[in-house]
Amino acid sequence: MPVLEALLDSQAVIGKVVLARGAQGEVVERILSLAAGRAVQVERADARRVTQISRNGRHDQGVVADVLSPGLAELEEWLGGRRGRLSLLLLDGLTNPANVGMIIRTAVGAGLDGVVLPRLGSPDVGPLVVKASAGVALRAPVLRCATPADAATTLIAAGVTLIGLRASDGAALWDAEAPARAAYVLGNETTGVSLPVDAWWSIPLAPGAESLNVASAAAVLAFDLARRAAR
Numbered sequence: 001m002p003v004l005e006a007l008l009d010s011q012a013v014i015g016k017v018v019l020a021r022g023a024q025g026e027v028v029e030r031i032l033s034l035a036a037g038r039a040v041q042v043e044r045a046d047a048r049r050v051t052q053i054s055r056n057g058r059h060d061q062g063v064v065a066d067v068l069s070p071g072l073a074e075l076e077e078w079l080g081g082r083r084g085r086l087s088l089l090l091l092d093g094l095t096n097p098a099n100v101g102m103i104i105r106t107a108v109g110a111g112l113d114g115v116v117l118p119r120l121g122s123p124d125v126g127p128l129v130v131k132a133s134a135g136v137a138l139r140a141p142v143l144r145c146a147t148p149a150d151a152a153t154t155l156i157a158a159g160v161t162l163i164g165l166r167a168s169d170g171a172a173l174w175d176a177e178a179p180a181r182a183a184y185v186l187g188n189e190t191t192g193v194s195l196p197v198d199a200w201w202s203i204p205l206a207p208g209a210e211s212l213n214v215a216s217a218a219a220v221l222a223f224d225l226a227r228r229a230a231r
Contacts, residue, residue: 002127003065005135007034012067012138016041020050020062031063067138069125075116075143075151079158082113086160086181087225089218090116092148092195093188097123101132102215103186104140110222111229114141116155116183118148152195155183162197165221167211170200173224184221186214 006012130137145151161179187193
């Protein structure tokens with residue numbers, strides 16, 4: 001449960017926990033105990049109010065938390081003082097929270113500089129994203145902007161090269177030269193990349209497989225970039 005993961009994360013800054021009246025069970029008791037131990041305010045509310053806050057009644061399980069993610073930042077401000085090498089993932093219209101969460105987890109695990117998550121067309125860093133990221137999204141460098149196009153404009157102005165990932169007709173990942181400052185664009189699960197990019201890369205696949213799930217492709221890409229950085 002994302003709220004439990006947040007309370008267990010010593011780096012997560014939690015304003016308060018809102019718990020549905022009548023919610024009970026072992027997990028609820030654990031949440032209450034952890035909240036008390038961290039002096040986090042617990043507010044009781046009706047289940048409808050909890051759903052209104054979470055905006056996801058199917059998955060909130062009667063509890064939500066107001067969490068300040070220390071890694072969450074506006075892209076333009078974050079880029080302001082950063083010079084030198086840069087490796088980012090830019091999510092262009094991804095709609096599946098599980099994919100977004102897994103990609104954030106992968107980016108952190110591979111040591112990339114951040115994940116650009118535009119507000120338009122992508123899920124918020126909410127319970128489903130946090131759960132899929134195994135809690136990593138609570139502290140990951142997630143960079144927000146209005147739209148994918150706004151992200152592209154901001155990145156290009158900062159001297160960042162845009163490289164799109166697609167199933168075929170791109171330079172093979174193993175052979176392509178990585179720019180010093182690059183944002184790797186991962187497109188919508190169905191329609192792919194919508195943004196104009198400076199170059200296309202592809203992951204070579206054995207016969208019988210046409211493409212990878214976007215989160216799997218992100219993992220292959222991210223750890224190949226980590227391998228290069230370690231050389």
